[in-house]
Amino acid sequence: MGVAVENIFEEYLSKRPIFSNKDILSIKYKPDNIPHREEQISTVAKILAPCLRKENPSNIFIYGKTGTGKSLSANYVCKQLSNISEKKDIPLKIIYLNCKMGKVADTEYRLIAQLSREFGKEVPATGLPTSEVYKIFYELIDEKEVITLLVLDEIDRLLDKCGDEVLYNLTRINQELENAKLNIIGISNDVTFINNLDPRVRSSLNEEEVVFPPYDALQIKDILKERAEDAFNNGVVSESVISKCAAYAAREHGDARRALDLLRVAGELAERTGKDKIEEEDVDLAEEKIEKESIEEVIEKLPKQSQAVLYAALLLLKNRENKEPVYTGEIYDVYKSVCIRTSSKPLTQRRVSDLIAELDMLGIINAKVISKGRYGRTREILLCMSKEILENVNKMLKSNLGL
DNA sequence: CGAGATTCATGTGAAGTATACCTTTAGGCTTAA
DNA sequence: AAGCCTAAAGGTATACTTCACATGAATCTCGTA
Numbered sequence: 001m002g003v004a005v006e007n008i009f010e011e012y013l014s015k016r017p018i019f020s021n022k023d024i025l026s027i028k029y030k031p032d033n034i035p036h037r038e039e040q041i042s043t044v045a046k047i048l049a050p051c052l053r054k055e056n057p058s059n060i061f062i063y064g065k066t067g068t069g070k071s072l073s074a075n076y077v078c079k080q081l082s083n084i085s086e087k088k089d090i091p092l093k094i095i096y097l098n099c100k101m102g103k104v105a106d107t108e109y110r111l112i113a114q115l116s117r118e119f120g121k122e123v124p125a126t127g128l129p130t131s132e133v134y135k136i137f138y139e140l141i142d143e144k145e146v147i148t149l150l151v152l153d154e155i156d157r158l159l160d161k162c163g164d165e166v167l168y169n170l171t172r173i174n175q176e177l178e179n180a181k182l183n184i185i186g187i188s189n190d191v192t193f194i195n196n197l198d199p200r201v202r203s204s205l206n207e208e209e210v211v212f213p214p215y216d217a218l219q220i221k222d223i224l225k226e227r228a229e230d231a232f233n234n235g236v237v238s239e240s241v242i243s244k245c246a247a248y249a250a251r252e253h254g255d256a257r258r259a260l261d262l263l264r265v266a267g268e269l270a271e272r273t274g275k276d277k278i279e280e281e282d283v284d285l286a287e288e289k290i291e292k293e294s295i296e297e298v299i300e301k302l303p304k305q306s307q308a309v310l311y312a313a314l315l316l317l318k319n320r321e322n323k324e325p326v327y328t329g330e331i332y333d334v335y336k337s338v339c340i341r342t343s344s345k346p347l348t349q350r351r352v353s354d355l356i357a358e359l360d361m362l363g364i365i366n367a368k369v370i371s372k373g374r375y376g377r378t379r380e381i382l383l384c385m386s387k388e389i390l391e392n393v394n395k396m397l398k399s400n401l402g403l
Numbered sequence: 404c405g406a407g408a409t410t411c412a413t414g415t416g417a418a419g420t421a422t423a424c425c426t427t428t429a430g431g432c433t434t435a436a
Numbered sequence: 437a438a439g440c441c442t443a444a445a446g447g448t449a450t451a452c453t454t455c456a457c458a459t460g461a462a463t464c465t466c467g468t469a
Contacts, residue, residue, distance in 0.1 A: 109449060126449045127425030303451095328413065348453055353414065369414065373462025376412025409464070420453070426446090433440075 011274070017233060018271040018278070024231035025264035027257055034076060035226060036219045037069050040210055044077045044185075047208045051081060051147050051183075052090055059171065059205050060185045061194060064212025067255030070187050071153055073212070078149060091146040099158040106157060108166040112137050115150070134169070138176065145179040155186040156193040164198045171204040214254030220246040223256050224263055232267065236277050241266065244283045262286050292389050298362055299393055304401070305347055308338050309355045311397040313365060314390060317383045325380040328353060342401055356381065 085092035097105040105111040113123040119140040249259030265286035270278045312334035339346035360367035366382040
């Protein structure tokens with residue numbers, strides 16, 4: 001036994017590694033060069049430039065689908081800006097917050113609390129009146145004469161969870177401040193978001209608008225090539241592998257993040273199977289694996305009750321032949337029996353209805369409100385994952401719930 | 404036969420409740436002079 | 437007397453429940469051609 005394991009390690013070390021620097025393919029990696037976004041970047045930079053003369057720049061609204069380089073470009077410009085401001089001793093503070101569900105900034109209170117924390121003041125997670133937290137924040141920000149740029153990523157999530165009050169307050173904050181100035185860069189992948197806003201907020205948030213169009217397959221290829229150069233050892237990736245990744249990603253509204261994930265996971269798979277280069281079939285395997293993992297990751301983090309609801313839904317959907325939908329009522333019944341089996345108290349149908357809507361938002365299931373005429377009104381729930389993933393998720397939920 | 408009323412099953416909004424946690428305040432205990 | 441700790445009071449956010457009303461197309465009803 002010991003010998004066999006030893007052999008694995010020996011063999012691993014003797015092979016020429018696939019990656020020379022895997023981090024370059026990670027989503028967190030911030031390249032110095034962002035291909036095919038020159039125009040957007042310079043637009044944003046021009047809008048923000050007045051910061052450097054201590055003038056208030058316009059608020060910016062950035063939108064584009066996922067994986068079009070929005071956050072990356074925004075961060076890039078901000079980084080450059082803060083470099084210069086530091087060098088020239090210009091007071092400037094940049095805060096980046098993600099408003100995605102479950103993150104630190106997904107409600108009014110949490111957002112303002114997090115902002116205060118960014119200024120170095122600990123704020124409790126609950127218990128304080130929201131107005132109190134606003135007060136803390138106002139005082140913190142107004143302490144010095146600083147221009148603050150607030151980057152709100154996935155700002156649309158913030159809106160549909162707690163309305164536009166926060167944004168209204170934030171866009172108006174400059175009128176209350178003596179010394180400091182606050183500007184907002186909103187990033188959204190929902191274009192319609194801006195239309196659901198209170199007109200006053202809309203006009204002030206939307207002073208400048210920057211659109212990030214999806215990449216086409218060729219552009220994605222460029223991006224991949226550039227990163228692959230440094231991420232892999234020579235001769236590991238072929239042109240055709242990159243083309244394949246690009247093609248798969250372009251198929252999904254030109255999502256560069258996905259393309260990078262594909263390439264990275266394909267590399268990992270090749271490495272694990274002991275190959276010294278990535279083959280096209282690895283890309284196919286990678287695609288499967290990514291889909292599986294990203295769904296499982298989301299589900300794993302779900303609260304128990306949501307998991308139970310999802311489990312009930314999947315149980316029903318599993319037995320449905322080709323794409324027959326399932327309805328809220330049926331799910332609720334199964335959910336209740338799941339609760340009895342796990343001896344936990346079932347939530348009300350009202351709440352379950354909301355949970356189902358949330359699962360839909362997370363993209364785990366596909367729920368749509370429909371009217372069945374005489375037979376009432378309900379959500380029609382469809383599956384949006386493949387059979388194998390379903391099996392896996394099902395198993396996972398089962399053990400998570402203790403069944 | 405077709406316009407309008409009816410109906411069902413659940414969506415959805417508002418208000419209330421439980422829980423967990425926060426700050427403030429006042430009392431009680433300790434301590435050191 | 438000053439300092440420190442504790443517990444109660446008074447307050448909030450969040451997740452959930454309760455109540456009540458809203459929805460919207462299939463189906464029914466009934467007057468009319």
